[in-house]
Amino acid sequence: AQTVTQSQPEMSVQEAETVTLSCTYDTSESNYYLFWYKQPPSRQMILVIRQEAYKQQNATENRFSVNFQKAAKSFSLKISDSQLGDTAMYFCAFMNAGGTSYGKLTFGQGTILTVHP
Amino acid sequence: NAGVTQTPKFQVLKTGQSMTLQCAQDMNHEYMSWYRQDPGMGLRLIHYSVGAGITDQGEVPNGYNVSRSTTEDFPLRLLSAAPSQTSVYFCASKKTGYFPRETQYFGPGTRLLVL
DSSP states (O other): OOEEEOOOSEEEEETTSOEEEOOEEEOSOSSEEEEEEEEOTTOOOEEEEEEETTOOSOOEETTEEEEEETTTTEEEEEEOSOOGGGOEEEEEEEEESSGGGBTOEEEOOOEEEEEEO | OOOEEEEOSEEEEOTTOOEEEEEEESSOOSEEEEEEEOTTSOEEEEEEEEETTEEEEOSSOTTEEEOOSSSSBOOEEESSOOGGGOEEEEEEEEOOSSTTTTOOEEOOOEEEEEO
8 A cells, every 4th residue: 555644744935935845655666646726715726746756757837846756756846936826725636547545545644835925 | 707616605504404505516527626725734635526426535525425417516415414514615617638638726715604
């Protein structure tokens, strides 16, 4: 079974600064996907960024980028130029690419990020 | 497209009552699933379906039933509600196939309080 661990229950950052959220995972699989989801106070789950395990290149989406270290099983999220609208709970999630775990997302515990003006 | 819709948004039940949480999607997604979100535990998979007529259990299936008679709908049934089922419930769907179809789209959630 896979596990996902987010060791930072809460983080805070000043507006316009950069913050990094940590995520580690444990799996014996070689082919999988990793995601970061944002959950604002509205509770809507919003996909921030996704990464395919077979790709060495780190994914980037505008101000959001990841540092994917497959050997270390680490998948951190960097938010640059933080904005007040980035205030939310952030979840790291893992999904197997195939087999009996196909389609099943395993989530971390979440990190509450607060952006201060 | 409305995406993934869930009803109701909020529900209060008494212990022992039954109810159905509705989930529908209009994206022709084969894969649908239900998660529950509890404080400090992230989201956990309850049940999932890879297509009409096919369902299977996730990580925390006890106390919940599902069926999938159409591609669009995937209702979650609580037969006899318990206080431990107080939670926020999310429905999600995705296409099957290779990446980038692996992105799951979530509904807005249903907050359930069992007294």
